[in-house]
Structures are given as C-alpha cells and as structure tokens.
Amino acid sequence: MYYQLSCVVCIPRSIWVQPSTNHSSSKSDREQRIEYLTKIPRSVNLESLQNGYLFPEISTRESEYSRRNPHARLIKLGIGDTTQPIPDIITSAMAEQALALSTAQGYKGYGPEQGNRELRRAIAETLYQGMEVKENEIFVSDGAQCDISRVQMLLDSSLSIALQDPTFPGYADSSVIVGRAGRLNAGSRKYKKIVYMKCEPENNFFPNLSKTPRTDLIFFCSPNNPTGSAASRQQLEQLVEFAKANGSIIIYDSAYAAYISDESPRSIFEIPGAKEVAIEISSFSKFAGFTGVRLGWTVVPEELLYANGYPMIRDYDRIVCTCFNGASNIVQAGGLACFSAEGFGALKRTMGYYMENAKILVETFESMGKKVYGGKNGPYVWVHFPGLSSWQVFNQILERAAIVTVPGIGFGPGGEGYIRVSAFGHRECILEASRRLTKVL
Secondary structure (H helix, E strand, O other): OOOOOOEOOOOOOOOEOOOOOOOOOOHHHHHHHOOOOOOOOOOHHHHOOOOOEHHHHHHHHHHHHHHHOOOOOOEEOOOOOOOOOOOHHHHHHHHHHHHHOOOOOOOOOOOOOOOOHHHHHHHHHHHOOOOOOOHHHEEEEOOHHHHHHHHHHHOOOOOOEEEEEOOOOHHHHHHHHOOOOOOEEOOOOEEOOEEEEEOOHHHOOOOOHHHOOOOOEEEEEOOOOOOOOOOOHHHHHHHHHHHHHHOOEEEEEOOOHHHOOOOOOOOHHHOOOHHHOEEEEEEOHHHHOOOOOOOEEEEOOOOOEOOOOOEHHHHHHHHHHHHOOOOOHHHHHHHHHHOOHHHHHHHHHHHHHHHHHHHHHHHHHHHOOOEEEEOOOOOEEEEEOOOOOHHHHHHHHHHHHOEEOEEHHHHOHHHOOEEEEEOOOOHHHHHHHHHHHHHHO
8 A cells, every 4th residue: 555645754863772684794894994993992881882773773664665665655753853834933033143143233253151141031931930940040052962961971970870761762872971871781671770760651651769779860851752741740749859868860851841731840840849959951842843943951950969069050060161152142042032922822832733733643543442641741642552562563554554653662671562653743644644544553
C-alpha cells in the first residue's frame, strides 16, 4: 500500500540505541587507509558512550523502506520539531533588531553573557510570578540542550546521579561524557554508576522514591519526555523533601511546562524549599517554535549552596562567562516579544493546535484498544504494545502505515514495549496518520 501524503518532522539526533547495521571493515583495509596517528588516546568517557544513536538507525530503516517503496510518502511523527510558523509580532521584533545592526545608532556588539536584562526580567515576571525568582538568577542561553551540558560542567564528575526511566537521553549522555556514568552494561542497557528510577503508568510515571537510593544529583523532567506526564504538586513536594533529606540537587527540566493544562506545577520553584535544592532548565523551543532559532534559560537560585556554603550561582556565572558569549541579541529580541500580550496570546493558540493534534492521536490509539498515556499536559503520546519490542512496533507501523515514530527503548530500558508519537505536525498529517493507523493496526 502506497501513501501519497508527505509530512516531515525531524527525527531525534540524541537518542541512543544499539545499531543493527554492521559498518565494520577488515583490519587490513583499515591499516591500508591509515597513514598517520597522533599519540593522543581517545577519551575513555567518549568510549563509554552508546555505540549508536537512534537517528542514523531510524534513517537507515526509513531509507531502506523508501528504496523498496519508491512511491510511498512517509508521515514523520518522530521528534517534536515544531511545524507551525512563529507569530509575526515575534519575527518582526527579530527582523527589526537585525536591520538595526546596519545603522550606527542601532548597532550592538557583545551583550551580557547572562542575557539581556529586559528578557531576564520578563521571564522572571511572566513565568515565575510569585515564586521569588530574581532576574539575576536567570541565565539566558542558546537552548536547554546546551545548558544541560553546562550544568554538568558545574558539578564534579565524581558525583552520583539518578534519572527517570524512561526519560530524555541527553542527561545520561552528557553524564557519560563528563565521566559520571561508568561503563555500559550491554545486557541491561544501563550505565553502571547511574541509578535508574523506574517510572510506570500505575504512579503516573513518577518514581518510587522509597526504593530510590541516595544520589548526589537527580535529573527530573516534567512534563516528561517521552511519556508526556506531568508530576503533581504532591509528587514534587515528595521530590524536594527527598532531595533535602539526602543533601541532593535536582536538575529540573521544564521545557514543556507551557503545555500543562491542569493544576500540575509548571516550575519546581512552586514548591516551598525548592530554591535550596534545585536548578531549573527551560527553553523557548517548544512553546515558541524556536527549535531552529535557539533560545533557552537556566535558573540557579542564590539559596543553592555547596557543602562548604559557597553559592553555586557564582560558579555557574563563571562557567557561562568562560564558555559562552551570550545568546544572539536578535534572538533575544524575539524572546522578549514572546512575552508581549499579543505574542503570548498567539503562542497559546499555536500550543492549543498541537494539543488538539495530540487529542486526535490519543483517540486513534484508544479506538484500537491500546493503552495510551500523555497527550494532555505535553505534546507526546506514549503508547503501550505489550508483548512486542519497541523496534517491532516501529517496523510494523513503518511497513504497514508508512509512518515514522520513535521506539521507546531509545529513552532507556523502561521504554521497552512503547512507542512515542509526536503531536508536532500539520493537521492534515495527523488526520492522515489517524486514518492509516486505524486501517492497519
């Protein structure tokens, strides 16, 4: 069966999986090609990274499918690369800032590494109202992905970590690179020094903290990627209490917080005492469509202290000033426009569009008798296929419906048996995907 609709959403580049394709060559071939070697050994940390990533593996399978089915048109519902245009008021602000650079009066060079003060104030007043987050505690950046790595630089490589399972794989990968994760166990697909906090649907994908051993760092994402679930206030209170009891730090990823539709907290700093134990990382990518524009921020509270009483915010400021020259002034102008009444209203309508897509996908899978999670507080749908591996489900949907999804195993061992489907897409793509899935599954 060939489908003619072409809908494109990018496939993730940072999700790991064991590759199935053998790219090895004979030793003699390799020796013939090598003409010179340095005396520098490869980093043992980089050697410890997973051997492959989901992106090339999915691309290989997608290419093979297209080769066998040259007239087929794929619908790509992999990673959440936003598809709707950025509102005019926001792009106009960026265009105006860019044009001003061609004038003597409007030209600007370096800005503050921590971000323009107006934008930092707007973030504090709009998104952290009533939480006592100060503008000087906000560091504007080129995106949450980069800030995850900068926070890793802030904290000693000897510190132990815990992760939700399943969760966004960038936390584990960056931990491996800085030497915090240990070696990979190929059988369990777990790193030796990482504590994997099992997150299951029975508890809304919140870990059982009573069975979680103490670690120095806790990476936590809410709404969660990939499950789309948001932690409740009571659950986050438990998390803060757990961190305080253990003297731990929470690295809290709130990149999808703007999609929360119920009473779930949108920031860890809504919880009393969180400023003493948490750093929050967030992004303009998903709520403002800045995936290709690149803008984010991190909050490091003044109350967050090392064991010797030294404020972490001072070290983070040093890292930012050493490793980063600040986000583009043009992009920051767009970020500031996001918080205008017109800009924020337009972004809410766009987010509503994506969440309507999610509703369509949820109803489609539920109509087939599948257990479906997410799609209410986040733009991802997490679907369970008991008795099947994630790759088996991926292949079935690709072969039968010409739809690309993401195998749940790419988000950690706890994702086995699930697939993640993105609601970031054009409505016609989502509706066509629904029709195809209903026919073939």
